[in-house]
Amino acid sequence: MFSFDYKEKIRFTKAVYYNFRPIPLPRPFKDGTGGMGKFAPEQGCIELYDDEGACAHLSVGRGFVKDILPLILNGEKKSYNEWRETLYWKTRNSGFQSGQAVQVGMLDLMMLDILAQRAGQPLHxxxxxxxxxxxxxxxxxxxxxxxxxxxxxxxxxxxxxxxxxxxxxxxxxxxxxxxxxxxxxxxxxxxxxxxxxxxxxxxxxxxxxxxxxxxxxxxxxxxxxxxxxxxxxxxxxxxxxxxxxxxxxxxxxxxxxxxxxxxxxxxxxxxxxxxxxxxxxxxxxxxxxxxxxxxxxxxxxxxxxxxxxxxxxxxxxxxxxxxxxxxxxxxxxxxxxxxxxxxxCQTDISGNPQRMNIEKLEKEGLLESKQIFYVEDK
Missing domain, CATH: 3.20.20.120 (Enolase-like C-terminal domain)
Known part of the structure; x- marks a missing residue:
């Protein structure tokens, strides 16, 4: 059965979280059960750095900051799969359909971004x-x-x-x-x-x-x-x-x-x-x-x-x-x-090129705050 199996080790050193105000939709959207949506779901985005200078970007919610960052900004150096397995089983009691489980997938995606940057290849x-x-x-x-x-x-x-x-x-x-x-x-x-x-x-x-x-x-x-x-x-x-x-x-x-x-x-x-x-x-x-x-x-x-x-x-x-x-x-x-x-997709940018335009968000009053987190060495 197919699975990613990357051996390179990653040590996370820093994270910068940008918290957004609600991004308004041009017009409200509604489906059969979800209620009235007046805003995009995006709550914020993160920049996650490793010890080799790579930086992954991804839109994540505030729960990622609370639930995941304390588990990875700890000075440990693990392989891609070691990080995934460790965090996957830590979500067990929350359930594998939970928000915490999805946050593990977000980290998975950011690690792929970092590894692709190291390899000098676009993520796809x-x-x-x-x-x-x-x-x-x-x-x-x-x-x-x-x-x-x-x-x-x-x-x-x-x-x-x-x-x-x-x-x-x-x-x-x-x-x-x-x-x-x-x-x-x-x-x-x-x-x-x-x-x-x-x-x-x-x-x-x-x-x-x-x-x-x-x-x-x-x-x-x-x-x-x-x-x-x-x-x-x-x-x-x-x-x-x-x-x-x-x-x-x-x-x-x-x-x-x-x-x-x-x-x-x-x-x-x-x-x-x-x-x-x-x-x-x-x-x-x-x-x-x-x-x-x-x-x-x-x-x-x-x-x-x-x-x-x-x-x-x-x-x-x-x-x-x-x-x-x-x-x-x-x-x-x-x-x-x-x-x-x-x-x-772009072929001239390593990793995942998609990222939020922080400058534009700030200019339009949608950037609420910025937080910086550093590794806590054991």
């Missing part, structure tokens, strides 16, 4: 990619949009070169959801793939009813129709004969859950880059999807997602969720280039 190439681009689909489609606004967005995505588009369903009015599916299909034509995302809104019976009613519109997939942990509910949907491919994965944090998804009949696995406990799980999930002839794609912020997308095939796309990712992208440096349904 360091991890084994043989190409510099990722295929993508484009998602958005807030429930708050009027029908005509939804149509405008979906047709614009197609005009930009995307052959798969996705929008939200799971409003309190299923007839409205069905009407919007019909309108989008008529607007984009029959050669474009349409996917919908219910964000776990419905129970098994309601999800099945919706899937029967949207049959004429030939959906590419139906994302999280029911609770993401309702494994027996997923099995029931399959036993009932649901005809629309069902997709799950963004709510899970570890590889083992995806094995269960396959056993229960999920047609499309969708891990999310920013939510995994181990970064090589993304590739392991890709591989079991291939082995079991199920579809694979990955989600998360596009400027990180595209780096991992370079490890995937043309038919294994990354998601570009425009309504939330694009506003955050306005405050990042060195974004991958978006062109005709693909994202092209």
């Amino acid at each position: 190439r360091f991890m084994g990619a043989t190409k510099d681009w990722a295929s993508a689909y484009k998602g958005g489609g807030s429930i708050l949009l009027e029908d005509n606004e939804l149509i405008e967005d979906m047709t614009r995505y197609v005009e930009e070169g995307y052959t798969t588009v996705k929008f939200k369903v799971g409003s309190d009015d299923m007839e409205r959801d069905l009407r919007r599916v019909e309108k989008v299909r008529k607007a984009v034509g029959n050669t474009i793939n349409i996917a919908v995302d219910a964000n776990q809104k419905w129970d098994v019976e309601t999800a099945f009813k919706f899937s029967e009613l949207v049959k004429p519109y030939h959906l590419a997939w139906f994302e999280e129709p029911i609770h993401a942990h309702d494994m027996n509910g997923i099995r029931r949907l399959k036993d009932m004969g649901i005809s629309v491919p069902i997709a799950f994965g963004e709510s899970m944090r570890i590889f083992y859950a995806y094995e269960t998804y396959i056993e229960k009949g999920v047609d499309h696995l969708q891990p999310s880059v920013g939510r995994m406990t181990r970064m090589d799980d993304l590739v392991r999930i890709r591989d079991i999807a291939r082995e079991n002839n199920v579809r694979f794609s990955s989600g998360g912020r596009i400027y990180l997602n595209a780096i991992f997308g370079c490890l995937y095939n043309e038919n294994e796309p990354v998601e570009y969720h425009e309504p939330i990712s694009k506003p955050v992208g306005e405050y990042t440096l060195y974004q991958p280039e978006e062109r005709n349904g693909r994202f092209y």
Whole structure:
């Protein structure tokens, strides 16, 4: 089974944390269950230094400062896997679906960044990619949009070169959801793939009813129709004969859950880059999807997602969720280039080139504070 196995040792020496004020979205975003989003989720970002002068950059929450920094700024020097294993098992009592578990994945990603910098390679190439681009689909489609606004967005995505588009369903009015599916299909034509995302809104019976009613519109997939942990509910949907491919994965944090998804009949696995406990799980999930002839794609912020997308095939796309990712992208440096349904990653910068634009955040009053942490030698 695939896994990263890097032997080089890392000693962390310093961290600088930039705490953000809420980054406003141009317009509120809503899905079927998540409430009203008026701000991007980003709370801050960190610069993490090692004793050889490399510096990893990543957007992390304040919990990372509280939970992880005390465990790594201790003067110890460990290999990549030693750090991962030590912290992975320290999260045991919090649970492997917890925020602490995700923080271990964030450190994993920053260590990969540091090792790629040492090797003088862009991160995607360091991890084994043989190409510099990722295929993508484009998602958005807030429930708050009027029908005509939804149509405008979906047709614009197609005009930009995307052959798969996705929008939200799971409003309190299923007839409205069905009407919007019909309108989008008529607007984009029959050669474009349409996917919908219910964000776990419905129970098994309601999800099945919706899937029967949207049959004429030939959906590419139906994302999280029911609770993401309702494994027996997923099995029931399959036993009932649901005809629309069902997709799950963004709510899970570890590889083992995806094995269960396959056993229960999920047609499309969708891990999310920013939510995994181990970064090589993304590739392991890709591989079991291939082995079991199920579809694979990955989600998360596009400027990180595209780096991992370079490890995937043309038919294994990354998601570009425009309504939330694009506003955050306005405050990042060195974004991958978006062109005709693909994202092209930089090849002239070692490590992970994506980072928050601290100068711009400060200029616009969004940088609240800066904290510096140094190693505490034992």
